Amino acid sequence: MRRSTLGRGAKLATLPLGFAGRTAIGVGKRVGGKPAEAVFSEIQRRTADQLFTVLGELKGGAMKLGQAMSIFESALPEELVAPYREVLTKLQDAAPPMTLRMLEEVLSEELGEDWRAEFKTFDDRPAASASLGQVHRAVWSDGTDVAVKIQYPGAARALRSDLRAISRLGRLFAVLAPGIDLKALLAEIEARATEELDYELEASAQRVFAAEYADDPEVVVPYVLHATPRVLVTSWLESDQSIAGVIRNGSPEERDRAGFLYATFLVSSPARTGLLHADPHPGNFRLLSDGRLGVVDFGAAARLPDGFPRPLGELLRLVSDGDWEGAAASLRANGFLLPHTRFEPAELADYLGPMLAPAREEVFGFSRSWLRGEAARVAIPTPENFSRAVKINLPPEYMLIHRVWMGGIGVLCQLEATLPFRGMLADNVPGFAD
Known part of the structure; x- marks a missing residue:
């Protein structure tokens, strides 16, 4: 166990060392006459290649962070993200599989030494993998086709180790995505x-x-047959591809359809279930041959017994109506503005207005270019932007909602989907239309 932990640490340790080496080489090329922009772009490309390859191999917290980062790639400048978009999108669907010995170890501990007797058939080859576990296809003892989700051995220890190590890698992420708050992302x-x-x-x-x-015409959720702390058996979901696949290869019509189903589920499910599916990365959403959306991975779920909080809907309504004086008062009353700070309505409109365009327009075209523009606009380190940013606060009870909102917007922008998003909010978010 100790050797494994040291191995993980050694892999992570190669990242800042590699970055230092690439930076030194870059300085040398700059001295030799190569343009600074070209040198910086090359450093970013090589850093990304190494960073996301190592994150994928490590699984655990490193893999999960890589998946979170892959959602936000829409916000990065095209000239920076293009060289490693393929690496990022691969993280949304797969990670290297565990060995057969590891598989046997976990299943024996969780289901008993004779665990294979629980299944009519069991495919030892993983059908899919993710940050903390992998999925195998099997047939349950009653004849049901099932997905068996198995947690990686030592996943808990690895997760804690990865998070500690990644917290020291802020310098690398600052190179790849200067506008992303790594500290807040890690805390979440x-x-x-x-x-x-x-x-x-x-x-x-x-x-x-x-x-x-269970009988929804647009959404399918596999049902649970058996669960232990580290093994989850659910009905098998037969699908053609994930939304990550549509992002890579989908036609405009497929992108709009996938975006509509994805956004409708995320926006409507809290009112229907009292829960928020809080892991919006595209690999968790599958497109079925009958046109429905299959949803998997409910490990992260926020409890919202009354659906989305009414103050959120009321705030979005004020913004969509252009009532920025009312919006400023609502933000302050609900803890979104720090005490004793002054944020003029016109200044608030200028700062937040463009980012909330999807809630104002009847039909909105999500795009990478729009999101990159907004990310650049608010992240430019000007004194004005700094003074605005330090006034904004995110109450703890909204942290997960914010993560899903931003992640979902990122996916819709990757899809380049055109949607009646305002109508979705009006139909599903308390306080938006009433």
Whole structure:
């Protein structure tokens, strides 16, 4: 075990060392006459190649961070993200599989030494993999085709180790994505890590979703057959591809359809289930041959017994109506503005207005170029932007909602989907239309 931990640490340690070496080489090329922009772009490309390859191999917290980063790639400048977009999108769907010995170890501990007797057939080859576990196809003892989600051995220890190590890698992420708040992202991942490691807790959330969507014409949620802390058995979901595949290869019509189903589910499910599916990365959303959206991975779920908070809907309505004086008062009343700060309505409109365009327009075209422009606009380190940013606060109860909102917007921009997003909010978010 100790050797494994040291191996993980050594891999992560190569990242800042590699960055230092690439920076030194870059300085040398600059002295030799190569343009600074070209040198910086080359450093970014090589850093990204190494960073996301190592993150994928490590799984655990490193893999989960890589998946979170892959959602936000829409916000990065095209000339920077293009060389490593393929690496990022691969992280949304797969990670290297565990060995057969590891597989046997976990299943024996969780289901008993004679665990194969629980299945009519069991495919030892993984059908899919993710940050904390992998999925195998099997046939349950009653003849049901099932997906068996198995947690990687030592996933909890690895997750804690990765998060500690990654916290020291802010310099690298600042090179790749200067506008992303790595500290806040890591804090959010760590806060939910314990829940995502408990497959019995995940099963309880999935049962709620599966019951609500049992006869839904647009959404399918696999039902749970069996769960232990590290093994989850659910009905098998036969799908053609994930939304990540549509991002890579979809036609405009396929992108719009996938975006509509994806956004409708994320926006409407809290009111229907009292829960928010809080892991919006595209690999968790599958497109079925009958046109429905299959949803998997309920390890991260926020409890919203009354659906989205009414103050959020009221705030979006004020913004969509152009009532920035009312919006400023609402932000302050609900803890979104720090005490004793002054934020003029016109200044607030200038700062937040463009980012909330999807809530104002009847039909909105999500795009990478729009998101990159907004990210650049608010992230430019000017004194004016700094003074605005330090006034904004995110109350803890909105942290997960914010993560899903931003992640979902990122995916819709990757899809380049055109949607009636305002109408979705009006139909599903309390306080928006009433």
